[in-house]
Amino acid sequence: MSTSHTPQEKTKSVEEIRSLVHEYRAIGIASLQKVRAPQLQELRKKLRESAHFRVVKNTIVKRAINECKDKPKLEEIGKDLSGSNVFLFTNLNPFRLALLLEKSKVKTTARAGDIAAHDVFVPAGNTGLPPGPIISQLGAVGLPTRIEAGSVWVSRDTMVAKEGESIPARLATVLSKLGIDSVEIGLTIKTAYESGLVIPGERLQPDLEGVKRSIEEAHAYAFNLSLNTAYPVPENISLLIQTVHHEAYGLALAADIYSSETIAGLIRKAHMETLSLLSKCKSFSSAS
Numbered sequence: 001m002s003t004s005h006t007p008q009e010k011t012k013s014v015e016e017i018r019s020l021v022h023e024y025r026a027i028g029i030a031s032l033q034k035v036r037a038p039q040l041q042e043l044r045k046k047l048r049e050s051a052h053f054r055v056v057k058n059t060i061v062k063r064a065i066n067e068c069k070d071k072p073k074l075e076e077i078g079k080d081l082s083g084s085n086v087f088l089f090t091n092l093n094p095f096r097l098a099l100l101l102e103k104s105k106v107k108t109t110a111r112a113g114d115i116a117a118h119d120v121f122v123p124a125g126n127t128g129l130p131p132g133p134i135i136s137q138l139g140a141v142g143l144p145t146r147i148e149a150g151s152v153w154v155s156r157d158t159m160v161a162k163e164g165e166s167i168p169a170r171l172a173t174v175l176s177k178l179g180i181d182s183v184e185i186g187l188t189i190k191t192a193y194e195s196g197l198v199i200p201g202e203r204l205q206p207d208l209e210g211v212k213r214s215i216e217e218a219h220a221y222a223f224n225l226s227l228n229t230a231y232p233v234p235e236n237i238s239l240l241i242q243t244v245h246h247e248a249y250g251l252a253l254a255a256d257i258y259s260s261e262t263i264a265g266l267i268r269k270a271h272m273e274t275l276s277l278l279s280k281c282k283s284f285s286s287a288s
Contacts, residue, residue, distance in 0.1 A: 013056060017064035017087075020052060021071060024089035026194040028097050029077060030187040032084040034114065039185050040086070043104055050100060051090040061087060072196035086187065094192035098204035105186030109176045112169035117184040120161040120175070127152045127178060134177065141171045 021027065032040070032055065044053050058081040065074045090097050107117065122143055127134070129152050138145050144155040160175075161167055167175070167182060175182050190201040226236050227243070252262045253269060 010060065013060045014064045014067070017054070017056065017061055018067055020054065020089045021065065021068050021074070024052065025091050026089075026094050026097070026192060027077065028088040028090065028094060028101075028189045028192045029081070030086050030088065030101070030189050032086055034111075034185070035086075035187060036185060039106065040187075043101075043187060046104055047100060050092055051088040051097060054087045054089070055085075056087065058082070058085065071193075073198055074193060074196075076198045077191050077193050080191075085190075088187075088189075094189070094194050094199055095204055095206070097192070098189045098201075101187045101189060102205070105184040107181035108183060108185050109179070109181055110167040110172040110183045112167065112172050114167050114172065114183040116161040116163055116165050116167055116182050118163050118182075119159055120167075120180065120182040121157055121159050122154055122175075122178060122180065124154050124156045124158075127154060129177065137170070137174055137177075141174050143174070 028051070040053075040055075047053075058078075062078040062081060065071070065078050068074050088097065092100070110116070126148070127138075130150065131147050131152055134152055135145055135147075138152065138154070141160055143158050143160070146153050146155055160171055161182065188201060189204050192199045192201070192204060223236060225231075226233060227239060230240060232240055249261065249265070251257075252259065253265050256266060258266065
């Protein structure tokens with residue numbers, strides 16, 4: 001954290017932030033709430049080629065961005081600055097930066113008040129813990145137990161927290177003793193700025209699976225349209241040729257056009273027509 005106190009030090013910090021604003025094309029702001037110092041250091045190392053991290057007072061950043069008059073709408077990102085933040089300066093697209101941060105999150109044991117990253121299950125089996133106070137602690141969070149071979153066992157798979165729920169202190173203690181990771185720790189972009197565009201954090205978290213499905217559906221529609229309109233492209237040319245060949249072959253048979261490709265089909269057609277005619281003649285004779 002910044003420890004600047006003197007006016008000279010504050011002025012120097014403002015100048016450094018202003019310099020970073022001009023050096024990089026985009027800025028991301030992420031909350032430091034519930035981010036642990038060791039993990040922040042790990043993120044710095046992991047993303048050092050992608051982003052420059054600065055943890056500095058919000059007032060310093062506000063002063064710096066207000067002095068960057070050549071950056072349209074930059075001052076908007078300073079209007080709602082609150083809490084402890086880390087400022088990320090990068091040449092990456094903000095969406096790419098947000099995705100990298102999301103992938104950099106790690107699962108860890110919960111502390112009281114942390115939010116469950118997924119439905120949290122305690123599996124049935126041996127906890128490896130000896131009988132004692134742990135029995136009442138497990139029971140207090142809804143875990144059925146039994147004693148077997150000198151250890152405490154959980155009798156059945158049990159869900160103890162749903163995704164998005166706050167994890168109370170009692171449950172956090174139990175999960176820690178059982179070594180169950182139930183939360184994700186990392187940085188999430190609250191706001192980003194690039195080339196005069198201020199992007200709220202929620203818009204930087206696309207539904208990747210949804211986007212993938214949409215692209216697949218659009219591709220299928222476009223492919224079918226190209227076939228129906230006989231619009232040749234490398235992706236459909238083989239199927240178009242097969243379709244044209246099939247239609248031409250059917251037309252040749254219907255028109256009784258003789259060729260090496262149609263002769264076998266024409267003979268089969270004549271044979272079927274002959275059988276049909278014979279069948280009708282027999283029916284007529286029987287009726288007479």
